[in-house]
Amino acid sequence: MAPRIKALDTVVVNKIAAGEIIVAPANAIKEMLENSIDAGSTTVDVVVKDGGLKLLQIADNGCGIDKDDLPILCERFTTSKLSTFEDLAAIATYGFRGEALASISHIAHVMVTTRTPDSPVGYRATYADGKLVPARPGASAEPKPTAARPGTQIVVEDLFYNVPSRLRAFRSPADEYNRIADVVGRYAIHTAGVGFTCKKQGESQYSVLVPAQASAADRIRAVFGGSIANELVEVAVAADPALGLVGGSGWVTNANYSAKKNHQPVFFINHRLVTCDPLKKALVGIYQAFLPKGGHAFMYVALQIAPDRLDVNVHPTKREVRFMNEDEIVQRVCDALQQALGAVDESRSYKVQTVIYDGPTLAPPSSAPSKRPYEYNLVRTDAKERKITSMFERTSRPDEAEGYVRVERERAPVHLASVKGLRERVSADAHAGLTELLTNHTFVGVVDDEKRLAALQHDVKLFLVDYGALTNELFYQIGLADFANFGVIELAPPLALDDLLRLATDDDVAAFRDSLVDRRDMLDEYFSVQITADGLLTGLPMLIKGYLPSMGKLPTFLQRLATRVDWADETECFRTFMRELALFYVPQSLPDGDVEPSQADAVAAQRQTTHAALEKLLFPAIARRLVATAGLLPSVVEIASLPGLYKVFERC
Numbered sequence: 280m281a282p283r284i285k286a287l288d289t290v291v292v293n294k295i296a297a298g299e300i301i302v303a304p305a306n307a308i309k310e311m312l313e314n315s316i317d318a319g320s321t322t323v324d325v326v327v328k329d330g331g332l333k334l335l336q337i338a339d340n341g342c343g344i345d346k347d348d349l350p351i352l353c354e355r356f357t358t359s360k361l362s363t364f365e366d367l368a369a370i371a372t373y374g375f376r377g378e379a380l381a382s383i384s385h386i387a388h389v390m391v392t393t394r395t396p397d398s399p400v401g402y403r404a405t406y407a408d409g410k411l412v413p414a415r416p417g418a419s420a421e422p423k424p425t426a427a428r429p430g431t432q433i434v435v436e437d438l439f440y441n442v443p444s445r446l447r448a449f450r451s452p453a454d455e456y457n458r459i460a461d462v463v464g465r466y467a468i469h470t471a472g473v474g475f476t477c478k479k480q481g482e483s484q485y486s487v488l489v490p491a492q493a494s495a496a497d498r499i500r501a502v503f504g505g506s507i508a509n510e511l512v513e514v515a516v517a518a519d520p521a522l523g524l525v526g527g528s529g530w531v532t533n534a535n536y537s538a539k540k541n542h543q544p545v546f547f548i549n550h551r552l553v554t555c556d557p558l559k560k561a562l563v564g565i566y567q568a569f570l571p572k573g574g575h576a577f578m579y580v581a582l583q584i585a586p587d588r589l590d591v592n593v594h595p596t597k598r599e600v601r602f603m604n605e606d607e608i609v610q611r612v613c614d615a616l617q618q619a620l621g622a623v624d625e626s627r628s629y630k631v632q633t634v635i636y637d638g639p640t641l642a643p644p645s646s647a648p649s650k651r652p653y654e655y656n657l658v659r660t661d662a663k664e665r666k667i668t669s670m671f672e673r674t675s676r677p678d679e680a681e682g683y684v685r686v687e688r689e690r691a692p693v694h695l696a697s698v699k700g701l702r703e704r705v706s707a708d709a710h711a712g713l714t715e716l717l718t719n720h721t722f723v724g725v726v727d728d729e730k731r732l733a734a735l736q737h738d739v740k741l742f743l744v745d746y747g748a749l750t751n752e753l754f755y756q757i758g759l760a761d762f763a764n765f766g767v768i769e770l771a772p773p774l775a776l777d778d779l780l781r782l783a784t785d786d787d788v789a790a791f792r793d794s795l796v797d798r799r800d801m802l803d804e805y806f807s808v809q810i811t812a813d814g815l816l817t818g819l820p821m822l823i824k825g826y827l828p829s830m831g832k833l834p835t836f837l838q839r840l841a842t843r844v845d846w847a848d849e850t851e852c853f854r855t856f857m858r859e860l861a862l863f864y865v866p867q868s869l870p871d872g873d874v875e876p877s878q879a880d881a882v883a884a885q886r887q888t889t890h891a892a893l894e895k896l897l898f899p900a901i902a903r904r905l906v907a908t909a910g911l912l913p914s915v916v917e918i919a920s921l922p923g924l925y926k927v928f929e930r931c
């Protein structure tokens with residue numbers, strides 16, 4: 280007999296939901312700190328017992344909670360910060376879900392004492408499973424008048440008492456306490472005008488003690504110590520409305536400071552403590568040029584981003600944040616950091632020496648892959664390119680053909696298991712050493728346009744890399760990361776699929792064209808490949824802003840979309856599609872040797888464009904975004920170590 284499906288008991292559902300939001304005492308304190316700050320408090324005091332598992336107490340002097348609101352305070356989706364769906368997009372605080380207190384009340388005993396400034400008395404209420412309950416058996420559940428100072432005190436006892444599996448996972452109350460104090464310290468750094476304390480119950484010494492009037496540097500000194508606070512420089516990030524960037528600021532250690540201890544960067548986005556791995560990776564990469572090996576900087580960066588550009592609900596604890604134009608905003612912060620570091624100490628901020636390789640004898644390393652999986656254009660594409668160029672020229676000025684537009688649209692959250700699965704495959708293949716090398720490389724120059732080889736410097740070593748392979752993986756990963764959220768390269772004028780396909784194949788192109796036109800909705804929604812009902816190609820995805828794929832490869836790309844993509848299976852469809860997309864965007868191989876005289880100018884121009892794109896766009900994107908997979912190992916070959924070279928030169 281088939282098992283019957285039963286609806287879960289709502290208490291069980293709520294407990295599960297609570298466990299996703301509050302996974303440790305530090306999550307609970309974070310939510311309560313945000314509430315106290317949102318309430319306009321100027322002091323927030325935290326007391327903890329047994330790592331927060333026995334007691335978490337937070338007292339503030341904020342606006343308090345109206346007595347009439349107390350009965351529903353701990354119900355899910357009750358919040359004073361959100362009343363209509365439209366508010367969701369506009370609200371400045373994003374602790375808006377009204378779930379925190381409810382969640383806590385499902386997995387702990389909660390007591391709230393609160394007084395609004397206009398009320399002569401305070402009120403005390405106790406909660407379980409989202410509802411008011413009597414403080415003692417037999418008593419009434421109604422909030423009771425009590426003497427209290429204006430503000431709110433919330434006492435959370437026996438966290439996870441009814442989730443034994445979770446409780447067993449906590450080994451050490453000391454670790455949990457440190458995590459709590461860490462969260463309080465981070466909010467103290469960010470929240471000017473508010474004083475914070477945090478201590479263990481029964482102890483007189485505070486782990487965090489920050490007065491309300493403390494300056495930013497004072498706050499960092501109180502939390503992370505004088506050695507950091509004495510070496511700070513200020514970072515300012517200018518607003519850019521087009522990116523949804525409202526502004527940014529921060530304090531970071533200068534190039535003279537380097538510590539063995541690695542503090543997680545303090546990142547706030549719209550006043551919420553978050554992690555943002557792309558930002559962290561990029562900033563750490565900048566310091567690597569300044570700091571000795573194994574040295575770490577301290578970073579505090581706060582960004583304000585237009586709330587409608589944020590996707591905060593990617594993670595139940597709201598810790599992980601994604602936003603639109605992430606790559607460009609990260610770049611702005613990097614520029615600001617670089618400026619701040621450069622401004623402080625010119626003498627220390629040395630420029631990485633550039634080594635120009637111009638020896639003609641460099642043969643491709645024997646370990647380079649003989650099969651080039653990213654290559655489909657063994658036939659030179661120049662002829663096609665010229666035909667396509669002339670298609671554009673027939674109706675438009677060339678600069679229009681080159682134009683791209685920024686398409687404003689909300690970041691679409693991607694919940695597809697297939698895409699997540701593909702992203703996980705990339706992470707599983709990640710090679711840490713190679714990723715680090717590429718993150719911190721210095722671009723030296725293109726070595727061979729035909730074999731697509733470039734030279735990179737890392738530390739004191741020189742590497743030869745196959746940029747065809749690297750950019751292929753880069754574009755594939757950008758495809759996965761920005762899936763359904765690409766910008767658009769608008770083709771002006773649109774090009775007829777039939778004309779394009781005829782350049783790629785002698786077969787009848789109608790079937791190819793129809794298979795693409797039939798799928799046009801999906802192609803647009805997921806990949807920004809825009810096709811009209813009557814078979815005109817009007818847009819292509821913008822994988823990296825400012826980078827245009829070589830139009831000579833467009834016909835082959837379209838033909839392969841129709842023939843090589845597995846449309847039947849979702850995961851395979853996305854995977855094969857994005858592999859094809861990546862092939863298309865990889866810079867094309869250019870003839871190195873003899874070129875027909877009539878083509879020499881065109882090839883020279885193309886070479887210049889490609890070199891500039893590699894230096895200004897593609898290798899910087901590799902540094903910022905590429906998770907190098909083990910499969911790329913053969914594409915990066917060490918060719919020299921500089922100390923070795925210097926020795927050779929000395930002998931000469």
Ligand code: ADP
Pocket residue numbers: 310314315318339341342343344352357358359360374375376377378379380381431
């Ligand atoms: P949210 O913060 O998403 O609104 P919470 O469950 O964290 O949801 O809080 C629910 C509501 O309780 C808040 O909207 C606020 O009105 C009120 N509240 C919670 N903590 C405090 C506090 N310390 N001071 C004043 N009001 C509070």
Ligand code: MG
Pocket residue numbers: 310313314374375377379
């Ligand atoms: Mg809240």
